[in-house]
Amino acid sequence: MSLHKEQQIKIYNTLSGKKETFTPIEPGHIGMYVCGPTVYSNVHLGNVRTFMSFDMVFRYFKHLGYKVRYVRNITDAGHLENDADAGEDKITKKARLESIEPMEVVQRYTVDFHNTLNTFNFLPPSIEPTATGHIIEQIELVKKIIANGFGYEVNGSVYFDVHKFNESYTYGILSKRKLEDLIHNTRALDGQSDKKNPQDFALWKKAEPQHIMRWPSPWSDGFPGWHLECTTMSTKYLGEHFDIHGGGMDLKFPHHECEIAQNEAAVGRSPVNFWMHANMLELNGQRMSKTTGNIINPAELLSGKNDIMSKAYSPSVIRFFIAQSSYRSILDLTNDGLLSSEKGFLRLMDAINALDELKAGTASTFDIAEWQQRCYDAMNDDFNSPILIANLFEAVKYINQLKEGTATLTAEDLELLKSSMHSFCFDILGLENVGITDSSSEKLAGAVELLIELRQQARANKDFALSDKIRDQLAEKGIQLNDSKEGTTFDVK
Template sequence: MQLFKENQIKIYNSLTGQKEIFKPINDSHVGMYVCGPTVYSNVHLGNVRTFMSFDMVFRYLKHLGYKVRYVRNITDAGHLENDADAGEDKITKKARLEQIEPMEVVQRYTVDFHNILNTFNFLPPSIEPTATGHIIEQIELINTIINNGFAYEVNGSVYFDVHKFDETNEYGKLSKRKLEDLIHNTRELDGQSDKKNPQDFALWKKAEPQHIMRWPSPWSDGFPGWHLECTAMSTKYLGEQFDIHGGGMDLKFPHHECEIAQNEAAKGKSPVNYWMHANMLELNGQRMSKTTGNTINPGELLSGDNDKMSKAYAPGVIRFFMAQSSYRSVLDLTDDGLLASEKGFNRLMDAIHVLDSLKASKTSSIDINAWKQSCYNAMNDDFNSPILIANLFEGVKYINQIKEGTETLNTEDLSLLKQTINAFVFDVLGLENATKTEAGTDKLSSAVDILIKLRQDARANKDFALSDKIRDELAEAGIQLKDGKDGTTFSLS
């Protein structure tokens, strides 16, 4: 179903600093590139938040009926420490410290990356290219940039001439930085003597004798620059111009700025129509940092094996927590926030469980079409997941009102309510139904049903002490009993 024909999306474009109506280059097709991880360590939660944001964008575009080619790369070479042009490759350093081959490092942490994303129910990208798999394309791109007069070779390394480029183009237009300001704020550093100017960045680096990861090129045995990789891979699979380029806010400068410059220098055109940047994730009101100890990784958050949170949290709860904030907002990860999200997540799942048992009436007292459109309006407004979730809880209210008999829906409207809730909760937000995914749920239900029966017997025998004890101890175990006119039900709190 081509829902995109009736849903006009507005995207906040980092390049222009405003929301713009989304018009794909090819009517029903979307090309989207997102900068993937450098696989030298376990994926951190900030990365998970970024990739989760674009997983949601991917999901919504697919839901609307677009044919989406989503490319997310793996950086497995060329990314030097501190995002610099000199120093040690992050992967090579890890290999040296652990005394293993660099590609063992790559394999180990690529597997970890995929496992974590699978745990959080990410859809896989359409294509996941690696930097080492595209060395030839990168060498060809460097040759083109040299031939166009925007790069130069010195002692086996090739650098992009930022000053020459800025004479006819605008370097810094994405990050809103002026070259003269960058010049003023740059100090000379050791090891930069090969460059014409400190602002120039490496397209190819000659490998030192001890550098393991190296490939032959017209200039030297060496390795590509980090910025070059994404330019080569994005344009190979999406064309010289494509629709959406995403990544974390920390990549806007210099990484994405350099991508634009490389592309314009090679192809003479701006590569991307809509630049999207996900904002940062904080922990307890402060920047995450390994040096200060203010950090937590996904595995620790999922297992509860940490000193930052009071308990372990399920993947769906964490995903729900992240969706409650706009992708463009700084998100503060706190125990209180996760506890609140857990309650909201369980309320939502409980309502969906109830929804399956609701009976239709002859008439409708709720305008479900208007409510459905409000859900689409939220996502059409720059993928506003917090407003979508607020609308979904309006749907939860409807479900409870229908259950209690204060509102009614006819067969058609009840079906539309079910379709819409399921589409946005599971297909778009990517949440998984706890009742379907938690191991042993059926056995848990049976056990709780037995306790509910024992409690009912105790109340019938006027043994209120036992009745209260069953209720209170279940509550301590995170199982809430609710007495209603149709009997006693339970929910996980």
């Protein structure tokens, strides 16, 4: 059964700045492209949040019965340090620093990317193309742009003529930036003398002698511009006009703006009906930053081996935490927030597990079909997962009343409640029904907590010999105590 015929979805379109009713170009089919990672370092939590948002979108479309072609690329060449035309290729730089081949860098961090996303229970995309696998197509696209008068070659590099393009189209249509403002705010930069104007961006860059990653082209041995890659790969697999293009908010300008310009310059039309952007992830109220040390990576969050969180958190608790905010909202990652999400997640799983033990009655106290539609209404409203979760906890209340015998459901409604809870929690939100602890580990946790309390009393009494003995003997058994200003936690090795 195709549920999509019964559900009308509204999506916030960055292009128009408002929610619009979503109608696919081809009935029953959806083409969606999301900008993937540049694989020169371990995937960070901000990336995970963005890709998790689109994983949920992908899951919802599939649940509704759409046939979805979801394309998410791997950038393995051409992404320069300042995300534009200058500096060193990020992958080449990493290879040079570690004295390894660039493709060793690519392989290492592509594997890390896939392993991390698998840990968080992501569905794989339909197609995962790489930039290096589409060099020929990118060269052909540059030829089209030059032939149409919107690209020019200087000293082996090819640039996009933004000013010429703006005479026929609108550069800045997505980000709402005006070219005259960009001109006013642009300072002349060293190394940009080849360009007609500072706003022009690279379509093809001539490789310097020391640049390892290079390919032959009509203009020079070089490599493609970063913006060109996504235009080429999205249109190759989804056509010149497709339904949805997604990515992080940080890509809206210049990356996505340049994608629109390239497509219009090459084929005369804007490529995408709906542009979707996931917002930023903060850590304790501040932007994540390697330079300030305000950063935590997925492995540290999952293992608990960090100085920021009080304990380790499971992948499903982190997914649940992320789903409790709209994908368009800034999300602040905090220990208190994760602890609260863990409690909520466990309540939800306990309720789902209890459903299997419930017996049907002769009448229904609740209108389960109406509740189910409210869950769909939440997702239909720009994938509003926080409202969906609020509705799921309404169901938790129902389930608790059913357990207590103060409410009843017919066999048909009980089955509808079971199937709906499974669909929304597991198929759409991507959670996994794993308890944080089993009964034996709960007993272990209780025993260790008692020893931690005895150790704290010993320290308060200045009996440091006993305090150290408790810590050391637990360590011999593979239980490590972690003292911090928030208190003492433990890890089982």
